[in-house]
Amino acid sequence: MRFAGLLALPALLLAQITAPPEFQPPAAFHSPSAAAPLDGSSHVAAERAQINQTLVQLLRAIPQAAPGLKLIDNRLLDQAETLFRESGPPEGLAVILFLTGQPDASAEILCRLPHHRVLPLLGEIIAATPAWAPRILAHIETLAPSHPNRADAEFYWARALLAQSPDRSAAALPHLRRAASLEPKSTRALLELGRLHAARQQLPDAIRAFEQALARDPSLAMAHYRLSALYRSLGNAAKTRFHLSHYQRLKAPPEPR
Numbered sequence: 527m528r529f530a531g532l533l534a535l536p537a538l539l540l541a542q543i544t545a546p547p548e549f550q551p552p553a554a555f556h557s558p559s560a561a562a563p564l565d566g567s568s569h570v571a572a573e574r575a576q577i578n579q580t581l582v583q584l585l586r587a588i589p590q591a592a593p594g595l596k597l598i599d600n601r602l603l604d605q606a607e608t609l610f611r612e613s614g615p616p617e618g619l620a621v622i623l624f625l626t627g628q629p630d631a632s633a634e635i636l637c638r639l640p641h642h643r644v645l646p647l648l649g650e651i652i653a654a655t656p657a658w659a660p661r662i663l664a665h666i667e668t669l670a671p672s673h674p675n676r677a678d679a680e681f682y683w684a685r686a687l688l689a690q691s692p693d694r695s696a697a698a699l700p701h702l703r704r705a706a707s708l709e710p711k712s713t714r715a716l717l718e719l720g721r722l723h724a725a726r727q728q729l730p731d732a733i734r735a736f737e738q739a740l741a742r743d744p745s746l747a748m749a750h751y752r753l754s755a756l757y758r759s760l761g762n763a764a765k766t767r768f769h770l771s772h773y774q775r776l777k778a779p780p781e782p783r
Contacts, residue, residue, distance in 0.1 A: 577650050581621045584646050591618045598622070617647060624651055633658035637665045642673050649682025652689040659690045677708035681715050688722070695722055706738075713739040713746060720752060729756055747776035 582598060585591045593613070597606035603626055610618035616635055624632040633655045636644045645666060652662045663686040670679040684701035687694040699722065705715035720735035733756050736749045754769035 574654065577654060578625055580650050581624060581647060584650070585618060585621050588615055588617055588643065590615045594618045594622070598625070617644060620647065624654075629655045630658060633662060637661050640669075642669055642676065642679065645669055645673075645676075645682050646678050649678075649685045652686050656689075659686070662686055663690050675708065677705045677712065677715070680705035680708065681718075684715075684718065692725075695726060698722065706735075711742060713742050713749075716742070717746070717749060720749070724752065724756065729759065732756055745776060747773050750776065 582595070585595060585598075591610075594606045594609045595618075597603070597609060603622060607619065607622045607626070610616075610622055616639060620632040620635040623629075623635070629651055632651055633648075636648050636651070637658070648662050648666055652659055655662070666679075666683050666686045670676075670683045673679045680701045684698035684705065687698040687701070699719070702715050702719040702722065706712075706719060709715060716735050716739035720732045720739065723729070723732035723735060733753065736753045736756070739746055739749045740753075750769040750773040754766050754773060757765040757769065
């Protein structure tokens, strides 16, 4: 494969590589199944719902949070908040505050906690708390170096750098590479690594990261989508069709029984 002589990518094509297809112009691939337009509010709501779900899952790893989690599962958030305030753990209260629309109050609690188990919680909320991004990054940079063999520490360190400013991408890259090497069965660091390389127009590196992610999990629809865009930019029609067809097949609704 030849990558020499690449020109700057057009804005639309760069968006195809770096943004999820659900939030791109319908004509991105001239295929209605490749993009389903949503308005900005839908995008934010979907992102927040995903963070909420992840935070609750992270809370399940803390045994002391079990009573409060039962209340959360039954949608008794007011009772869960009271329980966490009275009995802890403080991570539970931080999660409840985030779930009930108080992300800054959640960040304030987490930034006071001195142990490593807050790292993934901080990494998840940082995108929704821009005012707290510098302090969250500073707290992660204090905690993460003392756990050099934790993939999540490296991953969320990179995420915090990127949330503070896209200009920190060069600093984030080594953390993502280390996270990918420490998690040989996980794909999240490789997907983020590929997206970041694509945004920096480092196309060979982006392709390599997405291909490595697919080697770990061939069912990653997003990796197929972004590879189709990358190969399209290089004029490789065969690989463009290959990955786009896999993306469309993986995203297709299941056939009724």
